[in-house]
Amino acid sequence: MSIIKAEALRYKYPMQDELALDHLSFSIDKGEFIGIIGENGAGKSTLCQALNGLVPHFHKGAYGGTVTVAGKTVHETSVGELSTIVGMVFENPVVQITGAKLTVYEEIAFGLENLGLPRSTIIERVDEAIELLNLAEVRDKSPFALSGGQMQRVAIAGMIAMRPEIMIFDEPTSQLDPQGATEVFEAIETLSRNGVTVLVVSHQMERLARHADRIMLMHGGRLVAFDTPERLFAMDFSGISVRRPVYTEIVRTVQKAGGISAETVPVTLEGAAEWLVKHRG
Numbered sequence: 001m002s003i004i005k006a007e008a009l010r011y012k013y014p015m016q017d018e019l020a021l022d023h024l025s026f027s028i029d030k031g032e033f034i035g036i037i038g039e040n041g042a043g044k045s046t047l048c049q050a051l052n053g054l055v056p057h058f059h060k061g062a063y064g065g066t067v068t069v070a071g072k073t074v075h076e077t078s079v080g081e082l083s084t085i086v087g088m089v090f091e092n093p094v095v096q097i098t099g100a101k102l103t104v105y106e107e108i109a110f111g112l113e114n115l116g117l118p119r120s121t122i123i124e125r126v127d128e129a130i131e132l133l134n135l136a137e138v139r140d141k142s143p144f145a146l147s148g149g150q151m152q153r154v155a156i157a158g159m160i161a162m163r164p165e166i167m168i169f170d171e172p173t174s175q176l177d178p179q180g181a182t183e184v185f186e187a188i189e190t191l192s193r194n195g196v197t198v199l200v201v202s203h204q205m206e207r208l209a210r211h212a213d214r215i216m217l218m219h220g221g222r223l224v225a226f227d228t229p230e231r232l233f234a235m236d237f238s239g240i241s242v243r244r245p246v247y248t249e250i251v252r253t254v255q256k257a258g259g260i261s262a263e264t265v266p267v268t269l270e271g272a273a274e275w276l277v278k279h280r281g
């Protein structure tokens with residue numbers, strides 16, 4: 001059952017000549033973990049905003065085609081209503097913390113309080129988010145006293161407490177150290193296992209390849225490929241600089257030397273090791 005569907009979606013920012021989104025058509029099933037990759041300016045962030053409604057409600061410009069999220073047509077649905085369906089987490093954890101509250105617990109409850117939900121519901125949802133994102137140890141601390149990875153998990157918890165069916169992460173680990181990035185990818189994986197549909201924009205190919213069911217490759221506003229990591233990273237993309245997982249590069253180097261061509265490639269350490277053992281000699 002598709003939860004996101006785009007049909008000939010196109011969009012041009014005001015005063016720009018080129019389409020930022022150029023006839024995108026795709027569908028995503030409920031519960032899928034989707035990676036989004038592409039060079040700078042490919043249109044990744046614009047696509048995210050076309051799902052939560054900032055395009056076309058906030059960013060005006062020329063818009064065509066349709067996108068539906070959980071059955072709602074984005075250009076006919078208010079940003080407020082869309083925000084209960086689509087949660088968005090950005091690059092910088094610091095700017096996502098409201099700063100209005102003293103503790104992690106209160107920070108996570110903030111959005112729910114604004115919705116005016118009953119106290120018992122708020123407590124239940126915040127406790128659940130804290131549990132899911134492994135934040136029990138820091139619940140009484142100030143959000144600003146945390147590591148980048150912890151802070152980003154607080155931002156995710158605040159979002160998840162709102163119970164969106166879809167969560168979009170736009171380069172959520174680009175400002176984090178490797179430990180923080182691991183924490184955040186594991187948190188996203190947990191949400192995914194709990195049935196949330198997740199879309200993650202990232203340049204961390206090894207992590208995306210390990211977690212994603214399918215990856216979208218964007219270029220110049222177009223969707224160049226949308227497939228499983230094993231199939232996508234086996235493709236040749238002339239003129240587009242796509243970094244592949246290092247494990248894939250090793251296997252492809254061996255394949256090229258041996259004149260082997262394949263429709264799928266290993267994308268993880270374990271997968272590459274297995275392939276190399278199998279093709280020894």
Ligand SMILES: Nc1ncnc2c1ncn2[C@@H]1O[C@H](COP(=O)(O)OP(=O)(O)OP(=O)(O)O)[C@@H](O)[C@H]1O
Binds near residue numbers: 013041044046047059
């Ligand atoms: N607010 C804006 N106003 C005008 N043009 C914009 C705006 N935001 C993005 N663009 C343009 O739209 C195109 C797509 O940009 P977008 O930010 O979606 O790319 P991206 O893939 O997210 O890139 P990055 O990897 O740098 O984050 C680019 O040509 C960019 O210059």
Ligand SMILES: [Mg+2]
Binds near residue numbers: 044045046170
């Ligand atoms: Mg971007």
